[in-house]
Amino acid sequence: MLSSRPNCEAEWANPDPKYHRLPHTRVPWDKVWESLGTPISDATEERHWRKLLHRGTFVRNKQSDKSKPTVCRMIGCHKEESMLHIVMCQKLKPFWDLVFNFITTVIGDPLPPNRVTAIIFNMWTRDDLGSESACAFLRHAFGCFYNAFSKVDLEQKLFSTPLVFHKTLLSFRSAVLRYAQTIRILYLQRRYTTLRLKLPPQESRDRFKALVVIQETVYDFELTAAFTRAISNQEAALPRHQAQGQDATANPVAAGPS
Numbered sequence: 263m264l265s266s267r268p269n270c271e272a273e274w275a276n277p278d279p280k281y282h283r284l285p286h287t288r289v290p291w292d293k294v295w296e297s298l299g300t301p302i303s304d305a306t307e308e309r310h311w312r313k314l315l316h317r318g319t320f321v322r323n324k325q326s327d328k329s330k331p332t333v334c335r336m337i338g339c340h341k342e343e344s345m346l347h348i349v350m351c352q353k354l355k356p357f358w359d360l361v362f363n364f365i366t367t368v369i370g371d372p373l374p375p376n377r378v379t380a381i382i383f384n385m386w387t388r389d390d391l392g393s394e395s396a397c398a399f400l401r402h403a404f405g406c407f408y409n410a411f412s413k414v415d416l417e418q419k420l421f422s423t424p425l426v427f428h429k430t431l432l433s434f435r436s437a438v439l440r441y442a443q444t445i446r447i448l449y450l451q452r453r454y455t456t457l458r459l460k461l462p463p464q465e466s467r468d469r470f471k472a473l474v475v476i477q478e479t480v481y482d483f484e485l486t487a488a489f490t491r492a493i494s495n496q497e498a499a500l501p502r503h504q505a506q507g508q509d510a511t512a513n514p515v516a517a518g519p520s
């Protein structure tokens with residue numbers, strides 16, 4: 263338990279509709295704070311998501327220069343761009359569709375009842391968060407999303423759903439392989455020593471078994487077939503997507519108020 267509550271807890275609950283908050287959501291904050299940093303999402307990988315949690319994400323309606331546009335930067339979207347809006351924007355739905363599809367088909371979690379609270383707080387039920395893998399994946403996804411989203415304004419780069427999702431998968435893959443490598447190194451360091459009895463237990467090998475298989479005897483590891491397939495499917499989707507010129511689902515600076 264925290265002795266004094268972080269400000270963002272009250273800020274997310276602000277009932278004034280003009281602030282675009284979530285006053286009717288009861289967030290299991292202690293579980294959220296305890297969940298920061300998983301073996302497959304470190305502080306850097308979680309950075310953008312943690313900023314969102316703390317309400318420190320830069321969005322257009324936070325600009326101090328009031329002459330700047332506050333309308334969402336995604337082309338064709340005319341809503342005000344707030345921290346809540348960026349996870350609800352209809353123009354970004356195809357990206358989150360891919361993310362939640364991966365969570366159900368590869369990680370094996372059920373769909374959360376509310377996507378918005380799943381993305382922001384990683385909530386899966388009223389009182390609980392998603393699995394460790396699902397939480398970690400959403401944090402990677404939000405980080406990759408926000409990187410690309412900020413480039414829409416900073417570098418006038420279109421937001422490409424297939425490319426951003428591909429980056430998300432690669433980022434998650436590195437984290438999962440890093441975890442497996444850590445377990446293997448522990449094994450290699452201990453196998454001929456008196457620490458032999460302290461070899462990484464089955465539960466560490468199985469902790470992310472929907473994502474990576476770590477062998478029992480020599481601790482070799484490889485991504486699961488489902489994870490590998492998701493990556494190759496996404497790779498195959500890249501040139502097709504570009505050929506069809508569909509990446510104009512987003513727009514740059516353009517999007518000022520009309």
Ligand SMILES: [Zn+2]
Binds near residue numbers: 339
């Ligand atoms: Zn929008």
